[in-house]
Amino acid sequence: MPPARRSRTASANPASERTELPALHLTRFLPYRLSVLSNTVSHTLAKLYEKRFGITIPEWRIIAVLGGGETMSAGEIAQRTAMDKVQVSRAISRMLDSALILRESGDTDRRKALLTLTPKALAIYAEIVPMALTYEEEVTDALSIDERAQLDTLLSKLQARADQLAARPAPAGAQAEAAGE
Amino acid sequence: MPPARRSRTASANPASERTELPALHLTRFLPYRLSVLSNTVSHTLAKLYEKRFGITIPEWRIIAVLGGGETMSAGEIAQRTAMDKVQVSRAISRMLDSALILRESGDTDRRKALLTLTPKALAIYAEIVPMALTYEEEVTDALSIDERAQLDTLLSKLQARADQLAARPAPAGAQAEAAGE
DNA sequence: TTGCAACAGTTTCAAACGAAACTAAAATGG
DNA sequence: CCATTTTAGTTTCGTTTGAAACTGTTGCAA
Numbered sequence: 001m002p003p004a005r006r007s008r009t010a011s012a013n014p015a016s017e018r019t020e021l022p023a024l025h026l027t028r029f030l031p032y033r034l035s036v037l038s039n040t041v042s043h044t045l046a047k048l049y050e051k052r053f054g055i056t057i058p059e060w061r062i063i064a065v066l067g068g069g070e071t072m073s074a075g076e077i078a079q080r081t082a083m084d085k086v087q088v089s090r091a092i093s094r095m096l097d098s099a100l101i102l103r104e105s106g107d108t109d110r111r112k113a114l115l116t117l118t119p120k121a122l123a124i125y126a127e128i129v130p131m132a133l134t135y136e137e138e139v140t141d142a143l144s145i146d147e148r149a150q151l152d153t154l155l156s157k158l159q160a161r162a163d164q165l166a167a168r169p170a171p172a173g174a175q176a177e178a179a180g181e
Numbered sequence: 182m183p184p185a186r187r188s189r190t191a192s193a194n195p196a197s198e199r200t201e202l203p204a205l206h207l208t209r210f211l212p213y214r215l216s217v218l219s220n221t222v223s224h225t226l227a228k229l230y231e232k233r234f235g236i237t238i239p240e241w242r243i244i245a246v247l248g249g250g251e252t253m254s255a256g257e258i259a260q261r262t263a264m265d266k267v268q269v270s271r272a273i274s275r276m277l278d279s280a281l282i283l284r285e286s287g288d289t290d291r292r293k294a295l296l297t298l299t300p301k302a303l304a305i306y307a308e309i310v311p312m313a314l315t316y317e318e319e320v321t322d323a324l325s326i327d328e329r330a331q332l333d334t335l336l337s338k339l340q341a342r343a344d345q346l347a348a349r350p351a352p353a354g355a356q357a358e359a360a361g362e
Numbered sequence: 363t364t365g366c367a368a369c370a371g372t373t374t375c376a377a378a379c380g381a382a383a384c385t386a387a388a389a390t391g392g
Numbered sequence: 393c394c395a396t397t398t399t400a401g402t403t404t405c406g407t408t409t410g411a412a413a414c415t416g417t418t419g420c421a422a
Contacts, residue, residue: 024310026245026262030317031222033336036263038219040343041212056378064207075400081207082217086380089402111387111400129205135346136211142342143335150331151339154324155214158332161323162221165316237408256370267410270372292370292417 045135052131053124058083058091059100060128066101066117067125073112100124226316233312234305239264239272240281241309247282247298248306254293281305 026032042057049060061081066072072080078088092115095101100121106112117125140148207213223238230241242262247253253261259269273296276282281302287293298306321329 022310022314023249024245024313026242029245029313030320030332031219031226031313032242032263033340034215034219035223037336037340037343038212038215039263040340040347042216044343044347045212058378061207061213064205064210068204073400082213084380085401086403087378089400090378093402109388109400113401129203132205132210132212133203138346139211139339139342142338147331147335147338150328151211151335154328154332154335155218157323157328158320159214159218159221161320162218162225165319166221166225254370265410266371267373268408270370271408274372290370290418294371 041139045132048131048135049128053128054098055100055124056091056094058087059095062088062091062095063100063117063121063125063128066115067122067129069117069122071114071116073106073114075112077115095121222320226313229312229316230309234309235279236281236305237272237275239268240276241313243269243272243276244281244298244302244306244309247296248303248310250298250303252295252297254287254295256293258296276302 046057049055049057055063058081061083062077065077065080074085074088074092077083077092078085081088083091092101092103096103099118102116102118103113104116106114140151143151227238230236230238236244239262242264243258246258246261255266255269255273258264258273259266262269264272273282273284277284280299283297283299284294285297287295321332324332
């Protein structure tokens with residue numbers, strides 16, 4: 001792991017003459033850049049959803065995974081949307097209120113509730129998907145075809161690595177833990 | 182994997198035989214992927230900050246921009262960190278409590294308060310920057326040198342485009358608004 | 363001057379969030 | 393069988409958030 005970093009931005013700050021600290025510029029820091037980009041994109045899109053259909057991002061995600069007409073449990077939805085079960089539970093409860101979703105107790109396992117979109121939600125799905133894809137295309141229009149392929153690769157690799165790092169126990173202190181996972 | 186979008190997932194759902202609706206798979210939807218990746222990364226990193234220094238992401242960002250020893254106003258911080266002024270205001274108030282920041286009223290303009298990190302915060306900065314850079318390297322280790330350069334380019338282009346799209350007024354309804362801004 | 367718009371930052375309020383505790387329904391297993 | 397553990401989902405609690413309203417300050421202009 002070559003810490004090539006270390007752009008000597010000792011710069012012109014007369015106050016601190018610390019020992020060549022590797023300076024960190026937020027605007028070049030990957031987590032920051034991802035956060036800002038993701039926020040910009042999500043926020044823009046969320047306003048579209050909200051204005052037009054009065055739904056939130058969690059609700060939109062649920063509509064997205066159930067939009068094919070499939071039926072699944074809350075747990076499955078949580079997995080597929082990468083939301084946690086609390087978030088899913090709350091979104092579902094809102095959607096029940098606004099008649100976007102239908103819940104019926106499973107017969108074989110009464111813990112699992114089977115969830116299906118109502119026609120109302122399917123109508124939203126039919127309208128929202130083109131909107132979402134259009135927005136996505138508007139964003140990726142900034143890239144060449146090659147670059148889009150690159151983006152796909154990069155995001156996959158980064159996500160895989162980030163997952164890996166997130167899964168490791170507690171790298172902080174002096175915890176000698178087998179990196180089993 | 183090139184964006185072969187439009188995988189006709191008419192699939193095997195007997196219920197809906199809609200007119201070849203372009204299906205949307207969240208896992209291939211850019212805003213979703215960005216959101217998940219950004220959350221994974223930020224969350225992992227935030228846990229490091231929190232565990233070791235008891236600071237939140239907004240506080241870390243403020244430390245990052247003031248870490249060079251510079252002094253600036255809350256507004257400037259907001260700009261540089263891409264946070265809004267409310268978030269900055271709250272983070273600053275926490276940091277005042279924990280003696281991480283120093284605030285003195287400007288003499289020329291008493292609206293602007295000049296903010297500087299305390300030695301305590303500078304010490305955190307000195308410790309946290311290597312941690313942050315290490316984590317960043319661990320993530321980008323998943324990429325080749327070329328890919329890292331690509332990533333930089335792609336993120337910049339996407340951000341620029343996303344900003345552009347975010348700035349446009351209200352593309353929703355039939356609002357014929359001069360695109361003045 | 364005074365009056366008003368623009369600006370810097372804070373506070374308020376309601377919504378959203380995450381972690382942990384909780385309820386209820388299977389699965390396990392002695 | 394009954395007791396225990398695991399699983400599915402909900403509720404609670406304290407915190408965080410964002411938008412809008414608000415306070416105080418400056419700049420501008422009649």
